Amino acid sequence: MTGTNIAILLGVLVGGAAPWLEAVVVIPGGILAGVHPVPVVVAGLVGNLATVAVAAWFGERVRAWWVARRGTRAEAGGRPDAGRRRQRVERLVRRWGLPALAVLGPIGLGTQLSALVAGGIGITPRATFAWIGAGTVAWSIVAAIAAATGISLTGASSP
Numbered sequence: 001m002t003g004t005n006i007a008i009l010l011g012v013l014v015g016g017a018a019p020w021l022e023a024v025v026v027i028p029g030g031i032l033a034g035v036h037p038v039p040v041v042v043a044g045l046v047g048n049l050a051t052v053a054v055a056a057w058f059g060e061r062v063r064a065w066w067v068a069r070r071g072t073r074a075e076a077g078g079r080p081d082a083g084r085r086r087q088r089v090e091r092l093v094r095r096w097g098l099p100a101l102a103v104l105g106p107i108g109l110g111t112q113l114s115a116l117v118a119g120g121i122g123i124t125p126r127a128t129f130a131w132i133g134a135g136t137v138a139w140s141i142v143a144a145i146a147a148a149t150g151i152s153l154t155g156a157s158s159p
Helices: 003-017 023-032 037-075 082-109 111-120 125-149
Strands: none
Touching: 003 023, 003 037, 023 037, 023 082, 023 125, 037 111, 037 125, 082 111, 082 125, 111 125
């Protein structure tokens, strides 16, 4: 493996770990740069899933902080619309649940934000990581296949 390929893989690893960049974006870039798809997918997933694990773990702590804060706010009078918002979020979670976050996270919200949201609504870090990780792996494989086979999502053709 050349120094250039190692630099590209390092870039894919860091890019996969970066919120809003995501593994599904940097994996095709690494493949199009000429690196074999397997190490590119592994690098992108390692970077992304490491930050998802951290976000899932911190999501639980964010929830504990929020519940404690909400308790002190309620004692001080609180905001009257807070209960309606909580009910709306709970209704959406009951309807769509963690699988929706797992599917939409890598292509919409971002995996790290999805993990924080899941932890914030009370889903365990283990379940959060498992579901969002599975969604990330699936989307990353789709992105790698699309890049390796030349499938264009924009309809543009190669020269």
